[in-house]
């Protein structure tokens with residue numbers, strides 16, 4: 294293997310920030326970053342990423358779920374996959390997702406400029422649906438690459454009633470081509486995702502980079518509380534079947550259960566709620582709210598879910614309500630590949646930088662790609678641990694180090710083949 298160019302860490306960090314700022318300007322709203330799956334903004338972002346991939350020496354294709362695939366050294370049968378997502382939450386920061394795509398492109402570009410000869414080729418993947426911000430399904434694009442796409446997701450609808458199947462067609466793709474998106478496991482040597490930590494640990498440790506040990510499992514569902522709408526002025530408090538106060542009691546019970554298990558990294562979030570009929574002088578007869586639950590182990594998470602359902606039954610009985618749980622998403626806690634963790638740690642150490650290993654409280658495409666091949670993640674320090682928020686920030690210096698560490702990882706992986 295030829296000696297590779299010395300990696301100019303400062304320049305790489307500046308370039309990463311410039312690219313992320315350009316990508317971060319592609320939004321469906323002028324005042325905040327919103328880039329949803331299979332929308333015109335996704336198409337525009339995919340076009341920009343494809344241009345960068347070509348400039349870095351890759352040939353570019355797109356699969357049936359809109360994943361942009363930059364292929365470096367297509368002649369190599371074995372493929373190392375590097376990627377992350379380019380969709381965002383509502384009012385997002387510009388690093389969550391795109392950082393892993395941009396740093397992957399910069400690492401491949403550095404290899405390409407050095408005319409590096411490796412025993413494998415590299416595909417950089419820009420997934421379009423990690424956040425699940427448009428459809429209830431999520432991780433659908435990485436699922437297609439991993440060969441675990443659930444066709445039931447095609448029937449999920451967005452807030453305008455558009456199904457995923459229709460959105461795929463409108464994006465110019467064909468659902469019949471989804472099976473062809475799956476990689477052959479025998480052809481894939483591994484998957485690596487560089488991602489902003491989205492938490493406070495690296496900053497608290499004063500470290501730029503961290504190696505991820507595992508990714509938390511999650512349950513996501515909709516909870517529907519049914520009571521009886523009534524006149525706000527004439528129904529005595531003791532005779533009400535108020536769906537909103539019932540939902541409020543259940544939400545506080547959910548919070549209590551999560552707090553009681555906080556030492557096991559349990560978190561429970563109600564991100565959305567709506568009450569109907571939604572008039573000031575009408576007792577709400579129906580409430581729907583979202584619930585997501587995460588914990589360090591699947592057993593703890595499922596035990597907490599059972600406890601929540603018991604509390605719901607007790608509340609419904611006392612308040613004469615009906616409470617239903619409509620699950621729409623579950624992922625298991627996923628361990629990251631130990632061998633890749635070791636190589637990532639060695640690559641960071643080779644930069645003269647101390648690192649730690651830490652779990653991820655956020656979900657990632659890596660937990661789906663782990664069903665295809667050995668998968669691991671490299672975290673980049675996140676200012677204040679703030680993410681899913683426009684204040685999200687990672688420094689050029691840290692992103693330059695992450696690019697150099699990824700580059701070093703690739704060299705180490707090649708040397709082991």
Ligand code: HGY
Nearest residue numbers: 423424654655656657
């Ligand atoms: O919600 C998550 O954990 C990820 O950011 N989609």
Ligand code: MN
Nearest residue numbers: 382389424681
């Ligand atoms: Mn996210």
Ligand code: MN
Nearest residue numbers: 389390423657
């Ligand atoms: Mn993410």
